[in-house]
Amino acid sequence: MPNLRRLAFVCALFLSMTPAAAQQTQSRLYEITKSGVLRVCIWPMYYSISFRNPDSGQLEGIDIDLSKELAKDMGVKLDYVETSFGSFIADLQANKCDLGMFGVGATMKRAQAVAFSDPYLTSGVYAVVRKGGPITSWADIDKPGVNAGVSLGSYVENFMRSYFKNAKTVAVAPPATTQAELMAQRVDVVMTDYPASIKMNAQFDWTTTVAPPENLSVTPYAYVMNQGDQIWLNYVNLFVRTIKLDGRLKAAAEKNKLGPIVAP
Incomplete structure (x- = not known):
């Protein structure tokens, strides 16, 4: 990221901080920046989201594309950690990854155990x-x-x-x-x-x-992390807002045939 863009991004991040975040002295954001590696949990069997193509062996999908964008914006390397919907909360809590990016439905029950970013997709x-x-x-x-x-x-x-x-x-x-x-x-x-x-x-x-006769269980999809780190959550939220504004979210969604479910 150009220096000017990086500076603007960081300034916007701190301006958006809550009082609780402003009092934080430790954050996963600092740890990632220091280590130079962003560890992203994915489920490699999720079509259009984070899918390992059986023919090429390569990962593809909207969250593969967008995780690369996040790592590029942060100026760090990207390391994928395989998880599943049945184990991702335990994997986050065990510090196996910094962030889950694989179309996780932001439900009230899950929000009791983890924190969610702003939504980027919605689906019934x-x-x-x-x-x-x-x-x-x-x-x-x-x-x-x-x-x-x-x-x-x-x-x-x-x-x-x-x-x-x-x-x-x-x-x-x-x-x-x-x-x-x-x-x-x-x-x-x-x-x-x-x-x-x-x-x-x-x-x-x-x-x-x-299709059902009416919308059924419409759920927002968001990025997921451990609770209690407002600085990291603010940063990821700003990333989501930024890719909505600069067109990267729309482009990644259209590429992966998910245009109709992009969150506003």
């Missing part, structure tokens, strides 16, 4: 089914005998367990994937978010997406 719940299968509409899903696959630890899992009256929620844990379970017909439908639904349709021509 969608259903992905096999073409020509028994489920052709939303009304076909919540019926006895229907197995609905969800990613273990995701906000979708918690929501569907309370939403379904008749269908069975099947939590799929890594290294298994919901799309593999759908392909093997061990589940009849995958309940997921917009990013996963559009990517599954793009990669597997035997799938199609069924």
